[in-house]
Amino acid sequence: MSFLEVRTVSKAFGGIRALDACSLSVEQGSITGLIGPNGSGKTTLFNVITGYERVDAGEIRFDGRAITDAKPDKVFALGIGRTFQLTRVFPRLTVLENMHIAIPRKGIRGLLKHWGPLQEQRQALDLLDLVGLTTLKDEPASNLSYGQKKLLEFALILVVQPQVILLDEPAGGVNPTMVNQMAGLIRTLNEQKGITFLVVEHNMEFVMGLCHMVNVMHRGTTIAKGAPDLVRKNPAVLEAYLGA
Amino acid sequence: MKALRTLGLLALLALVLVFPVLLSPNNAVTDMAIFTLIYAMAATGWNIFSGYTGYISIGHAVYFGLGAYTMALACQHWNFPGGYLPFLLLPLAALVAGVFAIPLGFLALRVRRYAFAVTTIALMFIFQLLAYNLRGITNGSNGVFLPQPPWSADVFDLPFYYVTLALLLVSLGLSWRVRHSKYGLGLLAIRDDEDRAFGLGVKTGSYKLVAYVVSALFAGMAGAIFAYFIGIIYPQFTFDPIVDVNITTIAFLGGLGTLAGPLVGAVLVVPLQQYLTVEFGGESLNLVLFGAFLLVIFLVLPRGIVPSLQGKWSAWKATRAKAVRLSSAASKEQAVLAERRERL
Amino acid sequence: MSLIIEGVVLGIMTGGIYALMASGLTLIFGVLEIINVAQGILVVLGAYFSFWLGQHFHIDLFLGLLIIMPAMFGLGVLLEWAFIRRLRWDRITLSILVTYAIALIIEGVLGFVFTTNFQELHAWYIDAAVPIFGFFVNDVYIIAFILSVVLLGALYLLVYRTSFGRRLRASMQNRTAASLVGIDVPRVQAITFGIGVSLAGAGGVAFGATNAFNPASSYDLIYRLLVIIILGGMGSLSGSLVASLVLVIIGDVVALVWSPVWSSTVFFVLLVALLLFRPQGLFGRMGGRKQ
Numbered sequence A: 001m002s003f004l005e006v007r008t009v010s011k012a013f014g015g016i017r018a019l020d021a022c023s024l025s026v027e028q029g030s031i032t033g034l035i036g037p038n039g040s041g042k043t044t045l046f047n048v049i050t051g052y053e054r055v056d057a058g059e060i061r062f063d064g065r066a067i068t069d070a071k072p073d074k075v076f077a078l079g080i081g082r083t084f085q086l087t088r089v090f091p092r093l094t095v096l097e098n099m100h101i102a103i104p105r106k107g108i109r110g111l112l113k114h115w116g117p118l119q120e121q122r123q124a125l126d127l128l129d130l131v132g133l134t135t136l137k138d139e140p141a142s143n144l145s146y147g148q149k150k151l152l153e154f155a156l157i158l159v160v161q162p163q164v165i166l167l168d169e170p171a172g173g174v175n176p177t178m179v180n181q182m183a184g185l186i187r188t189l190n191e192q193k194g195i196t197f198l199v200v201e202h203n204m205e206f207v208m209g210l211c212h213m214v215n216v217m218h219r220g221t222t223i224a225k226g227a228p229d230l231v232r233k234n235p236a237v238l239e240a241y242l243g244a
Numbered sequence B: 001m002k003a004l005r006t007l008g009l010l011a012l013l014a015l016v017l018v019f020p021v022l023l024s025p026n027n028a029v030t031d032m033a034i035f036t037l038i039y040a041m042a043a044t045g046w047n048i049f050s051g052y053t054g055y056i057s058i059g060h061a062v063y064f065g066l067g068a069y070t071m072a073l074a075c076q077h078w079n080f081p082g083g084y085l086p087f088l089l090l091p092l093a094a095l096v097a098g099v100f101a102i103p104l105g106f107l108a109l110r111v112r113r114y115a116f117a118v119t120t121i122a123l124m125f126i127f128q129l130l131a132y133n134l135r136g137i138t139n140g141s142n143g144v145f146l147p148q149p150p151w152s153a154d155v156f157d158l159p160f161y162y163v164t165l166a167l168l169l170v171s172l173g174l175s176w177r178v179r180h181s182k183y184g185l186g187l188l189a190i191r192d193d194e195d196r197a198f199g200l201g202v203k204t205g206s207y208k209l210v211a212y213v214v215s216a217l218f219a220g221m222a223g224a225i226f227a228y229f230i231g232i233i234y235p236q237f238t239f240d241p242i243v244d245v246n247i248t249t250i251a252f253l254g255g256l257g258t259l260a261g262p263l264v265g266a267v268l269v270v271p272l273q274q275y276l277t278v279e280f281g282g283e284s285l286n287l288v289l290f291g292a293f294l295l296v297i298f299l300v301l302p303r304g305i306v307p308s309l310q311g312k313w314s315a316w317k318a319t320r321a322k323a324v325r326l327s328s329a330a331s332k333e334q335a336v337l338a339e340r341r342e343r344l
Numbered sequence C: 001m002s003l004i005i006e007g008v009v010l011g012i013m014t015g016g017i018y019a020l021m022a023s024g025l026t027l028i029f030g031v032l033e034i035i036n037v038a039q040g041i042l043v044v045l046g047a048y049f050s051f052w053l054g055q056h057f058h059i060d061l062f063l064g065l066l067i068i069m070p071a072m073f074g075l076g077v078l079l080e081w082a083f084i085r086r087l088r089w090d091r092i093t094l095s096i097l098v099t100y101a102i103a104l105i106i107e108g109v110l111g112f113v114f115t116t117n118f119q120e121l122h123a124w125y126i127d128a129a130v131p132i133f134g135f136f137v138n139d140v141y142i143i144a145f146i147l148s149v150v151l152l153g154a155l156y157l158l159v160y161r162t163s164f165g166r167r168l169r170a171s172m173q174n175r176t177a178a179s180l181v182g183i184d185v186p187r188v189q190a191i192t193f194g195i196g197v198s199l200a201g202a203g204g205v206a207f208g209a210t211n212a213f214n215p216a217s218s219y220d221l222i223y224r225l226l227v228i229i230i231l232g233g234m235g236s237l238s239g240s241l242v243a244s245l246v247l248v249i250i251g252d253v254v255a256l257v258w259s260p261v262w263s264s265t266v267f268f269v270l271l272v273a274l275l276l277f278r279p280q281g282l283f284g285r286m287g288g289r290k291q
Helices: A042-049 A072-078 A095-102 A108-112 A118-131 A146-158 A176-193 A204-210 A228-233 A235-243 B002-022 B027-053 B061-077 B085-108 B113-133 B157-179 B182-199 B204-230 B241-254 B261-283 B285-300 B305-343 C002-032 C039-057 C065-082 C091-114 C139-161 C163-173 C175-180 C185-210 C217-232 C237-257 C260-277
Strands: A004-013 A016-026 A031-035 A057-062 A080-082 A164-168 A196-200 A213-218 A221-226 C129-132 C135-138
Touching: A004 A042, A016 A042, A016 A057, A016 A221, A031 A042, A031 A176, A031 A204, A042 A080, A042 A164, A042 A196, A072 A080, A072 B182, A080 A146, A095 A118, A095 A146, A095 B182, A108 B182, A118 A146, A146 A176, A176 A196, A176 A204, A204 A228, A213 A228, A213 A235, A221 A228, A221 A235, A228 A235, B002 B027, B002 B157, B027 B157, B027 B182, B027 B204, B027 B241, B027 B261, B061 B085, B061 B113, B061 B204, B061 B241, B085 B113, B085 B157, B085 B204, B085 C260, B113 B241, B113 C091, B113 C217, B113 C260, B157 B182, B157 B204, B182 B204, B241 B261, B241 B285, B241 B305, B241 C091, B261 B285, B261 B305, B285 C091, C002 C039, C002 C135, C002 C139, C002 C163, C002 C185, C002 C217, C002 C237, C039 C065, C039 C091, C039 C185, C039 C217, C065 C185, C091 C217, C135 C139, C139 C163, C139 C185, C139 C237, C163 C175, C163 C185, C175 C185, C217 C237, C217 C260, C237 C260
Parallel strands: A031 A196, A031 A213, A080 A164, A164 A196
Antiparallel strands: A004 A016, A004 A057, A213 A221, C129 C135
């Protein structure tokens, strides 16, 4: 029984079968990659895991519990964070304010207090430091570059100290320096804090260099799985990419 | 800089406090000031919901009307004489408005943002029609009288002025507090990306509803004061689309989601409307002029007056800072060069 | 029973007129993503235009459409170019405010030129009536209804059977994709706005022939039109047609069977009831639009 498990999940949008009896398992403490040609269903898979879409059939289990149709806020509260392909940060709020949205607070009285008391500020600033955005803390999020927004999204998820982070194309559209920065960040978080990662990526070097295990999707289902080197040589995988 | 600003605000407050006493004999001006304050208060309350969440409620006059009728009918029912007593009914007006706001808000918030605006209008009209048709309760189109206060003409306006001013300050205080609170931050997040906020754990449903009810409270009190001040109310002038539009226009003109915005908006719109109606109303030209005024403002300053001015202010400061940096960099370079020359 | 039939028949006729007025509004929302609050006063403008043509040039009320519709089209294109095009930030809300300002200006001008007295559009055949199902329907209602049907039919053909219509529908569904395949989206938007205003003008003639009007009539109109397009689903032409008919028929039946006093209330209560169960309207798409 692995940490995050997807069991024969299917999801159709009208006539299109985005997910077709797809199965996937993610081991705790691993950095697992998820690759596949465009349209193979990777983002849809993320969406059903995190509750942004409902499944038509199948089951999703996290640490033994079923989370199949849980809503996004519930999934987040259980410890699964995710980023989006097109970054979703709060554009009119500053970077620091963005962070504070994610920092939870209990009770009605707590809600009425100022949004940035000392302890929470420190928490936010520490995380911003980790991703390297400290100097931009007072900038409106809309002023950030694409790559910086991705880092901010990362920081947002880290607030609740998730156990699993789903990354949807973290290296997409980002300059090479920042790609390395990101890979380093993922590795650090994985080794030091034990966070499990499921990474969707098209950047092969990124995936192969970072991931312990790689799954390949094609047409809504997984067609191969294994260590990066093995997957790279798998004929079915090559066919999917070249033939697709 | 901050000390200067605080001083300025205090001076403004002092001015506003003595205003009616200084101009006491000129009742027309004080009348206008009272209307301005009423609208400023309603718009500030409106802002707490619509400004911060971005859900534009165009039908807020429903609470204005509910507050007005609560005041009128309560005075009648309990035989309140004119004077200071009816002012004690203001909390009741707020309560009634708030109680209605819960189901109405819940209904209206079920739809998407642009449909939300129209739904609020529809709800407002339902109540207008109810006010017309439920004659037994509201006396229909004959209107309801309110008790006449016994104060003499030259001090008549003063209690209204100060009560409304006090409520305006309360609404401003609350708006300020909300804005700097965690709750307010959540509202702003809802404005920017509601689904993402929800995904990050913000309870968007209750956040929105609470803000909506709070804004209804102030609209209700505005309606109640309005009713008592005018002395007689009718369905079409309390559940009035013009009230809706005025509140929305004032808030937008001044700047949505800002504290000073509704104030600036009210001070501009209410006297201007009155002036235009008096001078040009006969030939309908007041509409043309007012429409043209609005058009210019909305096209030139789409964010509203206060944010646009703030933007220009910070842009000016940024260029100043840049100039300072450049000049200090230039002088640094010169210092380095001078040093090198000395060593040679 | 006969009252109900009368209500239904009258409702269909009037509903057709409202459908004509609403079609422009929903079309404009669909393609430009703005709420044209001035649609009400533009309808009234159409009515006054026809009145003016009748008074000064003795042009027949329905023939005048040949002048009115192109003129209103031009006005629409002009308004879009001058004001709507410039809206970028917070487009939907700002459109409400800007079109409201434009509506005020038009209302003021109309009041200035024509005074605020009520007018009616007259034609020599206005007082003739035709018996249907045992009660009388004024000829003018029938002609106005036929006009609405014809124009709505023409609109349908335009939108679903011409190449322009295809470009229009593409722009409605996905503006970015449409421009990527070479559709001149700004041009489509300008033309669509023109069409919308032109339809308002035609609706004004039909409305003015069957109702007394003055500049302030625009308020009642725009609220009804907004409710109709919300009910039908914003951006859906068939939705606005169905919603118009449903709402007006029910309103007219209620007015005849129960009391005219409650017909407007029913109008709004139905909207609220519908939104409880189907927030996207009858034919609307759930989940908003993604561009």
